[in-house]
Amino acid sequence: MTKILKSREILLALAILALIALISTRFPGFVAPANLANVFNDTSPLIILAIGQMVVILTKCIDLSVAATLALCGMVAAMLNGMGVPLPVILLAAVVLGAGLGAVNGWLVWKVDIPPIVVTLGTMTIYRGIIFLMTDGKWINAHQMSAGFKDLPRAFVLGLPVMSWIAIAVIIAAALLLNRTALGRSFYAVGGNPHAAVYTGINVGRTQFVAFVFSGALAGLTGYLWVARYAVAYVDIAGGFELDVVAACVIGGIAIAGGAGTIAGAVLGALFLGVIKNALPVVGISPFWQLAISGSAIILAVAFNARQGRAKGRIILKSAEHRA
Amino acid sequence: MTVAPAPAPQPVLRLSGISKSFPGVRALSDVQLELFAGQVTALIGENGAGKSTIVKVLTGIYQPDAGVIEVDGKAVQFATADAAAKAGVTAIHQETVLFDELTVAENIFIGHAPRGRFGLIDWAEMEAQSRALLTRIGADLDPRLTLRELGIASKHLVAIARALSIDARVVIMDEPTAALSHKEIHELYELVERLKAEGKAILFISHKFDEVFRIADRYTVFRDGAFIGAGAMSDVTEGQLVQMMVGRSVDQIFPKRAHNIGAPVLTVSGYSHPTEFEDIGFTLHQGEILGFYGLVGAGRSEVMQSLFGITRPSKGACRIGDSVAVIRSTAEAIGQGIVYVPEDRGRQGAVKGLPIFQNVTLPSLGRISRGGFLRMAEEFALARDYTRRLDLRAASLDQDVGLLSGGNQQKVVIAKWLATKPRVIILDEPTKGIDIGSKAAVHEFMAELAGEGLAVIMVSSEIPEILGMSDRVIVMREGRIAAELTGSAMTPERLVRAAAGIAEAA
Numbered sequence: 001m002t003k004i005l006k007s008r009e010i011l012l013a014l015a016i017l018a019l020i021a022l023i024s025t026r027f028p029g030f031v032a033p034a035n036l037a038n039v040f041n042d043t044s045p046l047i048i049l050a051i052g053q054m055v056v057i058l059t060k061c062i063d064l065s066v067a068a069t070l071a072l073c074g075m076v077a078a079m080l081n082g083m084g085v086p087l088p089v090i091l092l093a094a095v096v097l098g099a100g101l102g103a104v105n106g107w108l109v110w111k112v113d114i115p116p117i118v119v120t121l122g123t124m125t126i127y128r129g130i131i132f133l134m135t136d137g138k139w140i141n142a143h144q145m146s147a148g149f150k151d152l153p154r155a156f157v158l159g160l161p162v163m164s165w166i167a168i169a170v171i172i173a174a175a176l177l178l179n180r181t182a183l184g185r186s187f188y189a190v191g192g193n194p195h196a197a198v199y200t201g202i203n204v205g206r207t208q209f210v211a212f213v214f215s216g217a218l219a220g221l222t223g224y225l226w227v228a229r230y231a232v233a234y235v236d237i238a239g240g241f242e243l244d245v246v247a248a249c250v251i252g253g254i255a256i257a258g259g260a261g262t263i264a265g266a267v268l269g270a271l272f273l274g275v276i277k278n279a280l281p282v283v284g285i286s287p288f289w290q291l292a293i294s295g296s297a298i299i300l301a302v303a304f305n306a307r308q309g310r311a312k313g314r315i316i317l318k319s320a321e322h323r324a
Numbered sequence: 325m326t327v328a329p330a331p332a333p334q335p336v337l338r339l340s341g342i343s344k345s346f347p348g349v350r351a352l353s354d355v356q357l358e359l360f361a362g363q364v365t366a367l368i369g370e371n372g373a374g375k376s377t378i379v380k381v382l383t384g385i386y387q388p389d390a391g392v393i394e395v396d397g398k399a400v401q402f403a404t405a406d407a408a409a410k411a412g413v414t415a416i417h418q419e420t421v422l423f424d425e426l427t428v429a430e431n432i433f434i435g436h437a438p439r440g441r442f443g444l445i446d447w448a449e450m451e452a453q454s455r456a457l458l459t460r461i462g463a464d465l466d467p468r469l470t471l472r473e474l475g476i477a478s479k480h481l482v483a484i485a486r487a488l489s490i491d492a493r494v495v496i497m498d499e500p501t502a503a504l505s506h507k508e509i510h511e512l513y514e515l516v517e518r519l520k521a522e523g524k525a526i527l528f529i530s531h532k533f534d535e536v537f538r539i540a541d542r543y544t545v546f547r548d549g550a551f552i553g554a555g556a557m558s559d560v561t562e563g564q565l566v567q568m569m570v571g572r573s574v575d576q577i578f579p580k581r582a583h584n585i586g587a588p589v590l591t592v593s594g595y596s597h598p599t600e601f602e603d604i605g606f607t608l609h610q611g612e613i614l615g616f617y618g619l620v621g622a623g624r625s626e627v628m629q630s631l632f633g634i635t636r637p638s639k640g641a642c643r644i645g646d647s648v649a650v651i652r653s654t655a656e657a658i659g660q661g662i663v664y665v666p667e668d669r670g671r672q673g674a675v676k677g678l679p680i681f682q683n684v685t686l687p688s689l690g691r692i693s694r695g696g697f698l699r700m701a702e703e704f705a706l707a708r709d710y711t712r713r714l715d716l717r718a719a720s721l722d723q724d725v726g727l728l729s730g731g732n733q734q735k736v737v738i739a740k741w742l743a744t745k746p747r748v749i750i751l752d753e754p755t756k757g758i759d760i761g762s763k764a765a766v767h768e769f770m771a772e773l774a775g776e777g778l779a780v781i782m783v784s785s786e787i788p789e790i791l792g793m794s795d796r797v798i799v800m801r802e803g804r805i806a807a808e809l810t811g812s813a814m815t816p817e818r819l820v821r822a823a824a825g826i827a828e829a830a
Contacts, residue, residue: 176697180697180698180700181693181696181697181698182689182690182693182698185682185686185689185698186689188675188677188678188682189675189678189686192675192676192677192678193672193674193675193676193677195668195672196672196673196674196675197675198634198654198672199632199634199654199664199666199672199673200654200658200675200686200687200740201653201654201655201657201658201659201687202654202655202686203653203655255677259675259676259677259678260677
């Protein structure tokens with residue numbers, strides 16, 4: 001990783017620490033380890049989705065259907081639970097269904113050549129529509145879910161809820177995938193220079209397809225976690241959440257043009273939003289400000305990235321080459 | 325051949341002593357050019373002779389470092405493209421610069437549309453004027469059509485109508501027939517005659533000798549950015565023009581090397597593509613450098629791209645060593661030991677944003693993985709070996725490849741391909757746009773690769789390079805092999821004749 005990227009992540013981490021410090025002056029209890037663990041747990045779905053989204057963005061695409069995929073997979077999980085299907089099978093089904101929905105997005109991008117933003121804008125509505133068709137708009141409430149189904153994300157293991165552990169496992173697995181495998185490298189290559197990637201023997205369309213499948217699978221997993229944790233499933237769960245996910249990536253320094261970004265960035269971007277979301281109610285600021293603050297953070301992050309890109313310029317002088 | 329009228333005493337446009345340099349390259353050196361009213365002047369020269377640069381000087385895109393531009397005998401400066409247009413100089417480019425989504429009338433008048441009341445565009449007037457202009461050039465086009473609906477030939481007509489609408493006195497046509505059909509070319513000739521009759525001075529840039537003799541009244545020849553000669557077409561023969569274009573001996577120094585040509589590595593036969601090339605066949609041997617020469621657009625890169633699996637041939641067979649090879653993707657080509665270093669390094673070569681070492685190892689990742697995971701130490705060692713071998717100058721292999729200079733980026737791209745341990749390496753215009761020093765290094769390196777038994781294909785448009793480096797040369801013309809030259813037959817004249825489709829001198 002280059003120095004610039006490193007410094008960007010460190011800056012973001014510092015910004016989060018400053019934010020926490022600022023909040024603790026108004027509400028000292030916020031910095032208590034138990035509360036911080038709580039904030040992390042609360043942000044876990046955003047972290048998992050941001051990692052999936054990041055991989056998609058790396059390949060020069062975008063997945064706007066993540067929240068709808070989450071809702072559909074969550075609903076299917078709740079319905080399977082109602083039919084008495086065992087929990088491991090439900091989990092597997094949610095992930096596989098999510099991957100399948102991602103595959104639909106990826107296939108349309110790869111084989112039909114439709115721009116990703118159009119594809120996922122379409123499937124985002126279609127996936128929500130499917131939930132409505134399956135349920136007639138009815139909710140599945142807490143009393144219709146089994147205890148085991150609802151308890152898993154909240155069960156404590158080694159001092160943290162299972163949901164947090166799942167997020168941590170996803171972070172580690174994704175870091176390994178991106179940094180230590182040929183596939184991970186090809187995500188960067190496809191986004192960084194698709195023409196060169198072709199000449200290097202990388203199938204650009206297939207790589208983008210795989211990114212969508214990855215994002216969909218993570219959205220499916222999050223679908224179960226979400227429905228189980230909040231103990232309710234209906235058409236509109238996580239409505240508009242795809243924008244938070246994209247925002248987390250942008251704040252985390254994932255280049256929207258593809259080819260650049262780190263797992264640490266995506267996680268920190270999600271945590272930044274998570275801290276704001278959790279802190280504002282406790283310090284008594286209206287939720288309206290939450291939107292305004294995350295909006296400003298996005299613009300600041302993009303402006304910052306653009307400035308860095310511009311400052312570099314081209315290297316023409318031989319003497320400048322070694323200083324870079 | 326048309327009978328050339330006596331030159332008018334005063335040229336409409338005269339360039340003299342024009343020089344233009346770019347870092348490391350002297351593009352134009354003390355050149356001159358005269359254009360006369362009612363006459364077609366052909367500008368002739370090899371690729372890299374400076375033709376495009378002079379067009380850019382004429383249209384105000386480049387400022388010359390030295391020299392004088394005179395219009396009607398008065399010195400002027402074309403500081404901007406607008407200034408050149410105001411002086412009546414207009415260019416119709418190879419890939420005509422027009423707006424696909426606008427109508428014919430809008431394209432003709434964009435920037436100087438007739439205004440009606442309140443300064444709004446007078447659409448009726450614009451359409452009427454467009455119709456008049458199109459009729460004047462004999463074009464049967466509805467001004468209300470959007471440009472997207474038109475073919476290339478019609479787009480040229482629109483560009484010409486636009487030139488007339490700004491009352492151009494000098495019309496530059498840069499390879500206007502390159503993409504036209506036989507019939508369209510004839511219509512273009514008629515149009516050129518019409519423009520001549522209207523007293524326009526025309527600069528006609530073309531590689532095709534039949535065309536030049538058909539419509540030009542005068543010629544000017546450039547070679548390597550220098551003025552070689554000018555005169556009336558009626559005073560010159562094809563042979564003399566070829567002689568002027570290619571010049572005398574090759575004075576560049578090329579590395580000497582042992583010619584240890586071994587067994588056939590790559591045998592291609594009957595390779596065809598529906599639109600790009602037909603019946604391409606050749607054999608490439610170990611340790612051989614096979615040159616591919618031709619004019620720009622002769623189909624050389626297209627053949628290479630299909631050998632590399634980027635496009636699929638419709639017919640033909642390809643053998644690597646003793647076995648038949650089917651190449652359906654670039655990954656398969658690399659797997660078979662064929663690699664391609666593309667011409668457009670910026671677009672097709674380096675992945676900016678990735679560090680140098682990751683660029684080098686990108687096509688070799690399968691080889692350095694174990695159980696699905698990359699072995700970082702091995703990856704770094706691979707990158708270090710090959711970048712060292714190419715004498716790459718960089719602070720660290722962790723550095724973003726986008727921060728390197730063009731020459732060093734080229735080294736990263738070549739290192740990337742050598743790291744795959746190929747049997748055949750295809751280099752497409754390997755020295756285009758790099759300075760003389762780096763050129764010599766690339767030549768040296770190619771000789772070394774061939775010496776080690778690698779089979780090398782070099783696509784190049786530079787005659788000295790082709791003749792200096794190749795063991796054998798294949799000349800392509802309009803998608804077919806026009807000639808295969810070896811030994812003493814490898815002369816500049818024969819290359820140019822084959823590429824331009826001129827019969828051998830008796």
